[in-house]
Amino acid sequence: MNESDAMNPARREALALGRDMLVGGAAACWAGSPSARAASPRRDAPVMRKLTLRVNGAAQALELDTRTTLLDALREHLHLTGTKKGCDHGQCGACTVIAGGRRINACLSLAVMHDGDEVTTIEGLGKPGHLHPMQAAFVRHDAYQCGYCTPGQICSSVAMLEELRHGIPSHAAADVAAAPAWTPDELRERMSGNICRCGAYSNIIEAITEVAGAQP
Amino acid sequence: MKAFTYERATSTAQAAVRAASVPGAKFIAGGTNLLDLMKIEIEAPAHLIDVNGLDLAKIEPTPDGGLRIGALVRNTDLAADAGVRRDYPVLARALLAGASPQLRNRATTAGNLLQRTRCPYFYDPDQACNKREPGSGCAALAGWRRMHAIVGTSDACIAAHPSDMAVAMRVLDAEVETMRADGSTRRIALADLHRLPGATPHLETTLDAGELITAVVLPSPPGGTHVYRKVRDRASYAFALVSVALVRQPDGSGRVALGGIAPKPWRDEDAERALASDPHAVVDGLLKDARTSPDNAFKITLARRTLDAAIADARSAR
């Protein structure tokens, strides 16, 4: 059975509403209405496939419906619920994890496509008592309100600083051929794939700036 | 999402054979567009051929001084390539203006070219859409058309092509290299890859069923100053209302392609001859057959002003 179909309708509607408010400008489109989805007949039985994910350093053998996204594999099958589902359509960044060393939207990737891949989630970055510097900075700077976007923001910002270190350019660059600068404009542009519905952006940037300053 | 079987392609030739022979098969690369559409069953492949393991992720110089970009080169890697940033900066700029860093880390060169429209009625199964369901009508014609195309449209469809990268590739005279199920390869000018909707908006490209894109080839660098200027409803992570890809030579001549206003990257080599003397004439030529609605008539003015701004950027960059 499809994970999103299993979601209760009230929650689905609430999420859809939030999604439209958050990201109408990103794509100006949204998932089909539940009625249309229900009307289309199930084609056939699920197809199962075995795969192994290396999540936060541990190998995890799974047998999953091929339709399972990396996000649902992490949350529903491995019970790593730190990674959040906001829009499920690549529009918010709440599902950001680091796969193969790169930040990606776990909602727009199939688990089977990651067979053998190394995946780091918020649980793998740090734990209470042993926080990752970025987690500690988010706490120190009060870089959240509801906290729903926070795991995605933190995974994204950790990988973002790595991208900066590797000289990957961004839209904020005055000269795209030059090595990128560590300016607030650069950090903001590079974090634009993570939307915060609570608008904690100014504190998020302060937290990231502190960590960036400590380790360029 | 409809159930599907899944395989990892082991060679380009095998991938092309499988795509043509397995009913309902589709390639999946980054998955950022295909999976999005599968979730709402606008795409419902019965079989997925995962091409990510293929050896198509290299960027290599060509014998005639150009660049061959493998179909699986991620958008991030293409934008970060030193040669692209130095010799084809309009391409790096266009890539960086698109989507988000997370999406660009997955999105591939071929997938970006073949991404489907963001027309909101196309995404809503409750609405009539000739592209999604041929013959059902087009809800956008009587709907909200701010994001839609104003040229190259038809009575059947007014959807815009959403890719930024493709606009830059069009201005660079790129060609697409493919492999078909019989093992034959061919090159298609980017200008000929996407079809105009006409009466058949569901037919979007000139690729054969199962034809695999293996690379995009750029001719030798055009020189000049490169600008990609994108106007959107917010500063980042939004599709273009209008975009301009400009390669401007020191004498003011050059090349221009527009995005956000047509079903494919929009360029007119005759019109752009006026670039040095009368830039607005270039836009007038490009948009001479424009059909607008009150929602999107602003795109004509915006295209002129965006080209002016791009020229000013190019001037100040020298």
Ligand SMILES: Cc1cc2nc3c(=O)[nH]c(=O)nc-3n(C[C@H](O)[C@H](O)[C@H](O)COP(=O)(O)OP(=O)(O)OC[C@H]3O[C@@H](n4cnc5c(N)ncnc54)[C@H](O)[C@@H]3O)c2cc1C
């Ligand atoms: C929220 C959001 C915002 C975005 N904003 C922008 C934006 O501002 N600008 C922009 O340009 N794009 C934007 N995008 C789109 C993004 O760039 C595309 O989703 C991405 O480039 C698609 O590449 P992919 O590799 O993931 O393709 P996939 O989803 O894997 O595939 C797309 C299509 O290409 C086919 N395909 C893939 N590889 C091959 C091949 N080698 N040969 C033949 N067929 C192939 C697939 O079968 C499929 O039909 C946005 C996307 C999202 C979700």
Ligand code: SF4
């Ligand atoms: S504009 Fe094209 S894609 Fe949009 S509803 Fe009309 S036919 Fe469908």
Ligand code: FES
């Ligand atoms: S859940 Fe919103 S981007 Fe993945």
Ligand code: FES
């Ligand atoms: S803290 Fe609530 S969404 Fe960011």
